[in-house]
Amino acid sequence: MQAEARACEAALEVVPLALPRGKDTSCELCQGAARLQCAGCRVTFYCNAEHQQADWVGIHERICQLLVPIRTSTLVSLHQTGHNETELAKLELIEICRSVAQSKLSEGKHQEALPAAQFCMRCSKDVYGPSTVQMVPAYLLLAEANMGLSNLSQVAELLSLAEWAGLKSPEHSVHHQLHRSMGRLHTATGNLEAALFHFANDIYFASEEYGLDSTVTCGGYFLMADVFDKRGEMPTARSMYSQVAQTWHRRLTKLLEAHVQNPDMVLEPSFDEAQRMLKAILEFEQNCSRKDSAQIALVAQCLAMLWFLKGDSLKALGFGSTALQASQLIPNHDLTEPIQGLLQLVHLQEEQHPDSD
Numbered sequence: 001m002q003a004e005a006r007a008c009e010a011a012l013e014v015v016p017l018a019l020p021r022g023k024d025t026s027c028e029l030c031q032g033a034a035r036l037q038c039a040g041c042r043v044t045f046y047c048n049a050e051h052q053q054a055d056w057v058g059i060h061e062r063i064c065q066l067l068v069p070i071r072t073s074t075l076v077s078l079h080q081t082g083h084n085e086t087e088l089a090k091l092e093l094i095e096i097c098r099s100v101a102q103s104k105l106s107e108g109k110h111q112e113a114l115p116a117a118q119f120c121m122r123c124s125k126d127v128y129g130p131s132t133v134q135m136v137p138a139y140l141l142l143a144e145a146n147m148g149l150s151n152l153s154q155v156a157e158l159l160s161l162a163e164w165a166g167l168k169s170p171e172h173s174v175h176h177q178l179h180r181s182m183g184r185l186h187t188a189t190g191n192l193e194a195a196l197f198h199f200a201n202d203i204y205f206a207s208e209e210y211g212l213d214s215t216v217t218c219g220g221y222f223l224m225a226d227v228f229d230k231r232g233e234m235p236t237a238r239s240m241y242s243q244v245a246q247t248w249h250r251r252l253t254k255l256l257e258a259h260v261q262n263p264d265m266v267l268e269p270s271f272d273e274a275q276r277m278l279k280a281i282l283e284f285e286q287n288c289s290r291k292d293s294a295q296i297a298l299v300a301q302c303l304a305m306l307w308f309l310k311g312d313s314l315k316a317l318g319f320g321s322t323a324l325q326a327s328q329l330i331p332n333h334d335l336t337e338p339i340q341g342l343l344q345l346v347h348l349q350e351e352q353h354p355d356s357d
Contacts, residue, residue: 058115110148
């Protein structure tokens with residue numbers, strides 16, 4: 001943190017009073033009047049040190065020098081090359097910002113994701129225009145960042161723009177994302193009936209695009225189950241949570257088998273979301289007055305497999321033990337043996353990498 005602070009201080013300086021005519025010196029984050037300038041690229045401005053530091057941590061450190069040719073018009077022109085290099089450079093920036101924002105959102109760092117999501121939207125507008133279908137991912141990304149910060153009025157405005165832009169899109173994936181975001185907004189505002197409507201549509205479009213057994217589709221079931229939980233309809237919520245758990249159990253079992261064959265396999269980025277969902281389902285089951293031991297065993301085994309694949313033996317052992325205890329409450333339970341096999345793999349991992357935790 002001290003190194004970051006020093007880097008931020010080194011990148012700040014007061015904007016000169018005599019600025020070139022037509023030069024945009026509005027704050028990168030809030031578009032207010034700016035008085036500070038990034039000393040690295042000298043083409044980015046801020047209203048105060050707090051906004052500069054937030055932008056630096058959020059995205060500017062990654063794109064500082066990439067902004068120079070775009071904002072100083074030093075790229076070769078379309079007439080000279082036959083290719084619009086400025087547009088190509090902006091497309092690269094859009095992808096970098098999208099990736100950074102998505103990564104931070106998956107970690108729950110909504111405040112840090114905001115600058116990257118904001119820049120992604122502004123750059124996308126420059127390239128595609130404000131009402132094109134290509135704008136939908138940028139609007140949804142910024143809406144998700146604001147959702148995590150409880151800026152619900154901003155979320156509603158962004159989703160309205162996304163809905164209008166995606167209206168004519170034939171792609172199921174676009175409509176699935178739109179309905180999921182709308183459902184989450186209605187859940188946050190307490191309009192549970194509308195939330196269920198949007199999550200039902202989310203599941204339909206996701207299943208058309210990815211299949212009913214997809215982990216993407218089961219995200220809609222999880223969100224719908226949460227709504228039924230809020231409405232006190234516990235049997236329905238439990239049934240949907242069970243479907244989510246079974247989908248992830250099949251996926252993680254396949255990944256575990258692949259990992260045994262290839263320990264150097266790369267994990268998929270959706271694991272952070274899987275961890276959040278499975279932990280919530282386990283807590284739901286453990287807090288129920290009538291506990292379902294079979295479901296607890298299944299979900300705890302999922303979490304044990306997940307943490308094993310991520311290399312955290314301690315957490316894998318904890319959830320594995322919970323799974324084994326639950327499965328042993330049911331005579332001849334078909335998960336007992338696989339759970340015992342998983343615990344053996346975890347102990348072997350500990351022996352091979354004793355300092356991995």
